[in-house]
Amino acid sequence: MxxxxxxxxxxxxxxxxxxxxxxxxxxxxxxxxxxxxxxxxxxxxxxxxxxxxxxxxxxxxxxxxxxxxxxxxxxxxxxxxxxxxxxxxxxxxxxxxxxxxxxxxxxxxxxxxxxxxxxxxxxxxxxxxxxxxxxxxxxxxxxxxxxxxxxxxxxxxxxxLPQREWISGFAEVIKHYLIADYLGWKKLKTLSLNEIEVESLIRHAVNIKATIVAQDMNEQHIRKSLNFGHTIGHAIESYFLGFDGEKVLHGEAVAIGMICESHISFQKGLLTEKELIEISSYIRTHFRHHSIPFFTYSHIFDLMLQDKKNQNYLILGVLLKGIGQVKINEIISFENFVESMNYYQKK
Ligand SMILES: NC(=O)c1ccc[n+]([C@@H]2O[C@H](COP(=O)([O-])OP(=O)(O)OC[C@H]3O[C@@H](n4cnc5c(N)ncnc54)[C@H](O)[C@@H]3O)[C@@H](O)[C@H]2O)c1
Ligand SMILES: [Zn+2]
Incomplete structure (x- = not known):
């Protein structure tokens, strides 16, 4: 490798x-x-x-x-x-x-x-x-x-490993397919979790990650693609960490983030509605729904302002340009975010 x-x-x-x-x-x-x-x-x-x-x-x-x-x-x-x-x-x-x-x-x-x-x-x-x-x-x-x-x-x-933790990790597996492997994604969708051979799943993810990191160790450009789902995901994870109640695990938050950021990709004409539905239904099949009420949106958006990819107070996210490719440094506005959260909440 x-x-x-x-x-x-x-x-x-x-x-x-x-x-x-x-x-x-x-x-x-x-x-x-x-x-x-x-x-x-x-x-x-x-x-x-x-x-x-x-x-x-x-x-x-x-x-x-x-x-x-x-x-x-x-x-x-x-x-x-x-x-x-x-x-x-x-x-x-x-x-x-x-x-x-x-x-x-x-x-x-x-x-x-x-x-x-x-x-x-x-x-x-x-x-x-x-x-x-x-x-x-x-x-x-x-x-x-x-x-x-x-x-x-x-x-x-x-x-x-508890099943909930296993599924949480599966979010990062899905991420690697969505950002870099269209054909692999098509195949993954046809398999149930029991049919997936874990060692090859790990090899696949490690291979994609290592290949991307090798091109851009210090995250100046292409490595940012590994943050797909994380601009919104990290903010949701941090928001729930601040409370004693229900926790949202890292991968669970990234799963929500991937649905929302796919929706923003759709809003900007980078994904078709069919692709958006394909992604969000696959994720929704494997991850339970977390209720994120409207009154939390501005708090979560404030947390997104802390994201390390931002510049000049603009939230710069990673969007999908079709499945298997990304567009980095895309501005995510509050309106984009709210629309995407409403899409996630609708189920
Ligand atoms: N450095 C990076 O590039 C990078 C990438 C992705 C995520 N992360 C970070 O990883 C963290 C999440 O990692 P995680 O999901 O592994 O969480 P974690 O380390 O909290 O582990 C999850 C839970 O599983 C338990 N556990 C771990 N291995 C077990 C095993 N084999 N059997 C039984 N229980 C076991 C742990 O004790 C813990 O309770 C986040 O902080 C995230 O920011 C870092
Ligand atoms: Zn992660």
Missing amino acids: NTPYPIYIGNDIFPQLEKEIAAENYTQVIVLADENTYRDCYPFLVSYLPKHQVIPILAGEKHKTLSTCEKIWALLSELAVDRKALIINLGGGVVGDLGGFVAAVYKRGIAFMQVPTTLLAMCDASVGGKVGIDFLAAKNQLGLFSMPKAVYICPKFLNT
């Missing part, structure tokens, strides 16, 4: 990880896991690791914060972890993003490896070197580009 670090995919890849760690003479090995991945995934990995320390964190997006990082940095300092140490991030996108950020900043950067355990992290978050945390009300507000030493994707970990 076209990446500056190796990506291993398969159920028997951990002997390779063992070899790679042994070859590097790390001074210490730290495993970062959340409570669930420590319980369900760590037991499969532990026998391949040299002497190490585990740092457990609380699970969930609401812990992807500076305060979690501070606790980890304090522990690393207490353990006298030096610059020649390795951090292994064993978990979903939260552990991967936060652990990568912790590693990239600690002592100006120590080595880290991504061992993703959710479909979302296997198909998307573990690849591409974006690491970061949420800050105030905005998703991934603090972060940087920092490459892992390697990525180890073991699909067997998905056996314990």
